Amino acid sequence: MNLRSSWVAETGQTREDTRLTQIGATNALNPVQVRSGILPGSYDGKYRLSGFWMTGSSAMSAVVSEGRAIVQGEISQGAYPVTLPSSEVVTFSPGNAQYGRVDLVVLRIYDKLYEGSNRNEAVVEIIEGVPEQTPKALPAPARSLPLYEVTVPAGASAGNGGIPWATSLKDLRTAVVSAGGILPVEGPVAPGAYPGQYQDTGSAIQRWDGGAWISYSSAIGGIVPNSASSTPASYTGQYRDGTGGQLQRWNGSAWAAAYPGPYFNDSLDGGYTTSTTYVNTLIDRADNPLSVTFTAPPSRAAILTFGSRMELSLATGTTGIASSAFMGVRVTQGATVVREPDDELAAVASKSADPTDAYSVATTQRLHSLTAGATYTVTAYYRSTNTNVRAWFDNTFLQITPQY
Structure with a gap:
């Protein structure tokens, strides 16, 4: 057996044994004991835990790869560092003729100071399970670290195919690091x-x-x-x-x-009104009314921007009328009107007697004293200043940008 340990054998501990097993793995379990486990790491850095990896090597044998670990004894017994500097082969007994069993592969410390045996050594050992209809592994002995459970099917032997290694291994290995280290979780x-x-x-x-x-x-x-x-x-x-x-x-x-918004809605469909009072429906436009809903931020304030491409056209046979197109908004919280359309707050396009130029007009304002978390709706409204003048609105938009 080439598993090395420190401070177990009464005689024969070499300087090489001591050097190999001084691993500094003291991840705390409580004020006196440390966690049992395997030191993490792999040759190429791709794996968290490659020490004591086990894989089938023949019908009834497996190879346990090299690694370093620490096995904690009872509270007064201390911790046992161990090292397997080269791989170890373990061989399993043939399966029972009727029932399968589950064997447990462990790193085990024999210390005759604390048990009835006359042994002082560290070993890779198979704790053979009991063949049963529903088999399970036996508990791990004292001063041992479980590595794998291995299911041995009924009748398994070297002569009939042995253990199906691809499905029979259950990895129980856990990692351990030095005090204060970040532990890579493997296993329970x-x-x-x-x-x-x-x-x-x-x-x-x-x-x-x-x-x-x-x-x-x-x-x-x-x-x-x-x-x-x-x-x-x-x-x-x-x-x-x-x-x-x-x-x-x-x-x-x-x-x-976390920061909802900005809230935006627009219509690229043009429409007109000849109403001299504010209305939210435009003739010749399909999507009426135009509105946007927003949630008031904790600051209780938001920036309101709205506008449209506006044009004024006179009724047939009418000349010499100066007029204006107004776009305003109504702000509501549920059924409560917070703000009505107002000429002083509207986006406005005006013309003299006969020109019919189009204007892109927008305005930006601040809404304040809102109720934080409440839902508000802003709806576009429109009007003309003369019933003989069509006030056209196209490319209309509403935008609310909450302030945080």
């Missing part, structure tokens, strides 16, 4: 040992808060990254980078745009 997730401990799940960094592992992106003030956008929110007011690249905020029940 164990509780943290102290608030502020970190682990890497492969998709998120997590911090132990004293009772649970909390994704780093879910910590107070953390923005959930796009790669973890399916992560549930931890609190109302948390932010995330949405899948569409939009910054979103958790409102207590759903993810919503």
Whole structure:
């Protein structure tokens, strides 16, 4: 057996044994003990955990690859560092004629100070399971680190195909790092040992808060990254980078745009009115009325911009009339009118007696004293100054830009 260990053998520990096993892996389990586990790493850097990897090598044998690990004993026994500097072959007993079984492959420390055996050594060992109709592995012995469960089918032997390695291995390996290191999670997730401990799940960094592992992106003030956008929110007011690249905020029940807007609506269809009072319906235009709905931001203020391409035309046989076209807006919150169309706040195009030029006109204003979180609707209204003058409106638009 070439598995090396420190401070187990009464005699014969070499300087090479000591050098190989001084691994500094002391990831805390509690104030006195450390976690048992395998040191992470691979030859090419592509894998998190390659130490003690096991793969089938023949019908009833498997190869356990080299690696370094630490096996924690009971609280008064200390931790045993071990190293397998070259691969080890393990061979399984033939299967039972009637039932399958599940064997457990472990790194095991024999220390005669704490057990009835007369052995002082570290070994890669198979804990053979009991053949049953529904087999399961036996518990791991004291001072051992589980590596794999291996299902041995009924009747498996070297002469009839052996163990189907592609489906029979269950990886139980767990990683361990030095104190303060970020632990790469492999296998079962164990509780943290102290608030502020970190682990890497492969998709998120997590911090132990004293009772649970909390994704780093879910910590107070953390923005959930796009790669973890399916992560549930931890609190109302948390932010995330949405899948569409939009910054979103958790409102207590759903993810919503953190900074909604701007809100926009327009019509490229032209229409006219001869009404001298404000109306929201234009003749010859299909999409009436033109409106836009928005949610008032926490600042209770928003920038309102609206406009149109306007033109004034006289009724047939009419000349010499100066006139104007007005575009205004009505602002409502539900059934409550917040603001009526007003000439002083309108976009205006005027003409003298007979010219029929077209004008592109827009205006920008500030809406204020809104109710934060309330829904408002802005609707376009139009009028002419003379019933004999058609006030035409084309390329009409409404835009609301919330202020944050």
